[in-house]
Amino acid sequence: MSAAAYKRILLKLSGEALMGDDAYGINEEVVSRIVAEITEVNRLGVQVGVVIGGGNIFRGMKGAASGMDRATADYMGMLATVMNAMALADAMRRNDLEARVQSALRIDQVVEPYIRGRAIRHLEEGRVVIFAAGTGNPFFTTDTAAALRGSEIGAQIVLKATKVDGVYTADPKKDPQAQRYHRISFDEAIGRNLAVLDATAFALCRDQKLPINVFSIFKPGALTRVVMGEDEGTLVHS
Ligand SMILES: Nc1ncnc2c1ncn2[C@@H]1O[C@H](COP(=O)(O)OP(=O)(O)O)[C@@H](O)[C@H]1O
Numbered sequence: 001m002s003a004a005a006y007k008r009i010l011l012k013l014s015g016e017a018l019m020g021d022d023a024y025g026i027n028e029e030v031v032s033r034i035v036a037e038i039t040e041v042n043r044l045g046v047q048v049g050v051v052i053g054g055g056n057i058f059r060g061m062k063g064a065a066s067g068m069d070r071a072t073a074d075y076m077g078m079l080a081t082v083m084n085a086m087a088l089a090d091a092m093r094r095n096d097l098e099a100r101v102q103s104a105l106r107i108d109q110v111v112e113p114y115i116r117g118r119a120i121r122h123l124e125e126g127r128v129v130i131f132a133a134g135t136g137n138p139f140f141t142t143d144t145a146a147a148l149r150g151s152e153i154g155a156q157i158v159l160k161a162t163k164v165d166g167v168y169t170a171d172p173k174k175d176p177q178a179q180r181y182h183r184i185s186f187d188e189a190i191g192r193n194l195a196v197l198d199a200t201a202f203a204l205c206r207d208q209k210l211p212i213n214v215f216s217i218f219k220p221g222a223l224t225r226v227v228m229g230e231d232e233g234t235l236v237h238s
């Protein structure tokens with residue numbers, strides 16, 4: 001019997017974190033460690049949906065800053081997440097973990113389109129579903145996609161695995177005095193403009209009463225600890 005605290009989770013993986021110490025792209029070692037952790041959680045009987053970012057390949061804001069049309073740049077960012085999703089699914093296959101990629105943008109020869117009912121069915125069958133191409137809309141982020149897909153599939157929590165080990169009073173990369181919160185309410189996180197998630201994602205999770213746990217993608221065993229209901233990172237709650 002599983003002693004996990006959740007039956008269904010939505011895990012948001014930072015694209016940038018997939019680079020590891022590389023300057024660009026996907027670091028094999030990082031991906032296989034993440035896959036091993038997801039496999040462990042899957043074997044505990046937890047249904048896992050994943051939203052993956054694309055920042056290791058392309059970020060819309062960066063394209064727009066250098067003069068590109070913002071929407072065009074954002075579509076490129078969404079396509080970057082599809083590549084990451086395929087790499088992740090393939091790493092899962094090599095680890096004997098069944099996975100399906102569903103894309104919010106149609107590329108039927110490559111991956112399944114996003115169909116909510118089918119995604120839920122895959123989850124019930126014990127397959128990991130990787131949601132690619134974010135929300136399918138420019139001007140959004142994969143954090144918002146995580147809040148959206150998490151709400152749609154009825155996940156009990158959104159787990160944001162990122163470069164920092166929780167939510168801080170200020171950006172810890174800029175302010176060495178910043179203190180980590182153990183728990184924080186949505187109202188306070190939004191009110192204080194804490195930028196670890198974008199405001200749209202925070203607002204959607206708050207409306208849906210969908211808690212978020214922010215933790216470090218680099219800390220071995222952290223994902224399992226969060227899933228077991230142990231104290232790890234920061235819990236953002238209603
Ligand atoms: N109050 C805060 N607490 C924690 N991290 C913060 C905060 N404000 C800004 N950040 C920054 O948010 C980043 C994580 O968010 P983001 O860049 O969206 O990551 P991801 O690529 O995982 O989506 C961290 O690297 C951190 O520097």
Ligand SMILES: O=c1ccn([C@@H]2O[C@H](COP(=O)(O)OP(=O)(O)O)[C@@H](O)[C@H]2O)c(=O)[nH]1
Binds near residue numbers: 014054077080139
């Ligand atoms: O619903 C979405 C999700 C993502 N993106 C684009 O895809 C890029 C990659 O996603 P994100 O920056 O969220 O990835 P991460 O920060 O997790 O690496 C973004 O910069 C956006 O340009 C988008 O336009 N709409």
